Amino acid sequence: MPVPADTGNAPASGTAVHFGAGNIGRGFVGMLLHEGGYEVVFSDVAAGLVDALAGAGSYTVHEVGDGGVDREVSGFRAVNSAQDPEAVAEELAVAAVATTAVGPTVLRFIAPHLVEGLRRRDASAEPLQIMACENAIGATDTLREHMVTAAAEAGADWEELAAKAVFANTAVDRIVPVQPDGAGLDVTVEPFYEWAIERGPFGERPPQLPGAHFVEALGPYIERKLFTVNTGHAAAAYLGARAGLGTVAEALADARVAAGVAAALQETSAVLQAEHGFSEAELADYRATILRRFANPGLPDTVGRVGRQPLRKLSRHERLIGPAAAAAERGLSVDGLLAVVDAALAFRDADDEQAAELARMLAELTSAELVARITGLEAEHPLAPRVQELMARHRG
Structure with missing residues (x-):
């Protein structure tokens, strides 16, 4: 019987838009965002996957190995960024956190969505906390560079947009193997994971992510x-x-x-x-x-x-x-x-x-x-x- 994910002692409020609803997105980053108390909005371009998430009340993350348990993830939504970029921008305009698990080469396609979301974001709102959770060094820096380019192409003032966001590099580690046939939205993973995040950019307001650890020097x-x-x-x-x-x-x-x-x-x-x-x-x-x-x-x-x-x-x-x-x-x-x-x-x-x-x-x-x-x-x-x-x- 799956157990509800632990939301910790100080659950967050608000939404977290996560780009990439694949196995890593659901079985690692999305699960930890859920554990932090965020309402997770999965954004992906795979129509079948988005439809499956939109029609599901929950999915289970199966941890296999010593100490592993089944964790139920629920309370999420899903949007198709290819078919409905407007909906993605509206979600980002009010979200607390934005994360990615799409692969380093795909970050340039995510950047325009983030730029449009920041254009619509109220200047008085808390900054959007942006973290690229990719298997690459300085992935958030790379995403930010793509956003600078996307802002220029859209005729937007980058300095104005950057004031509405906080960018932090991260290091992520969890083995997510090829999934068994018929798994559906469920994801099989190892029990071990590590999510190290730069502390400095957040000041006194880091995101609520139980199990993640914040470090002064990420390199x-x-x-x-x-x-x-x-x-x-x-x-x-x-x-x-x-x-x-x-x-x-x-x-x-x-x-x-x-x-x-x-x-x-x-x-x-x-x-x-x-x-x-x-x-x-x-x-x-x-x-x-x-x-x-x-x-x-x-x-x-x-x-x-x-x-x-x-x-x-x-x-x-x-x-x-x-x-x-x-x-x-x-x-x-x-x-x-x-x-x-x-x-x-x-x-x-x-x-x-x-x-x-x-x-x-x-x-x-x-x-x-x-x-x-x-x-x-x-x-x-x-x-x-x-x-x-x-x-x-x-x-x-």
Whole structure:
């Protein structure tokens, strides 16, 4: 029997407009907004999903694994931002919070809705608290930049609009795997989650989000998550795929794959310790927690799903080249990370456009061109020669 989500001791009042009603939106951000006492308004462009939410009284978030419970989410509404942008703007004009979980590349399409909502917002109202909950560094800053552009295109005064909003970067972490057939609106997730939010922009009025924690400096937490959770997940997927294994849990049960993942994460921890001053013991505990999460047999996440979009994951500031480049600049070991890069270059998935594009590029470009086009590394970067060697191995 699902339990109602805990709304905490000081529930918020008002609405929270959340862009992206997919599994992460419903099973993580939307659930926590509900727990904070907000009336959640889901905004999405998928007509079937919006209609299903609009006709449902509730859905259940199933936490699988140690300590997991079923949580019921109710009291929400849904609007179709493609078919009814007017309704989205009206919701934003009076909302307390606006969040996103749409993917970094989609933020530019969200920006015009936020601009129009702020144009309609009363100047005397509390500022709209905007947080982009994306798997990217500085996603809210990116959203704000898109809003500046959208405001100019709409002929709006950006300074006037910006005075009606507060922008805070966040770091989010929760594994939401491929959902079982017939799940409907229900979402299966792991029990663990983390939502770190910049404290400064909110002053004395932070949003009410039980379970989230507010930090003075978000950068270290974002990099710790990206270089441990995302790097580790990718390592398990690419090394697991090369070993012919189907799920991340199966990959980590394989001794050679597990050793490869551990080696890559030892190297990212060395970077995090050097850059941000995390203690060795703290990082060891964090790595152990992450690996336990990945091995959760209740989350049958496939190596294909986790490994998809290899070009993005091999780009300059992403989970593999990013920490490897930082390590090389400091003269630290990169062997484990490059072993994962090697496996990523061999990743193939007939249903993934980027995997097909990667194969095409490896067949057509020189090793130097591949390094520049795929990883964004400068030719003089200390990591570039070793990556070029890997590219040469996979060409043709």
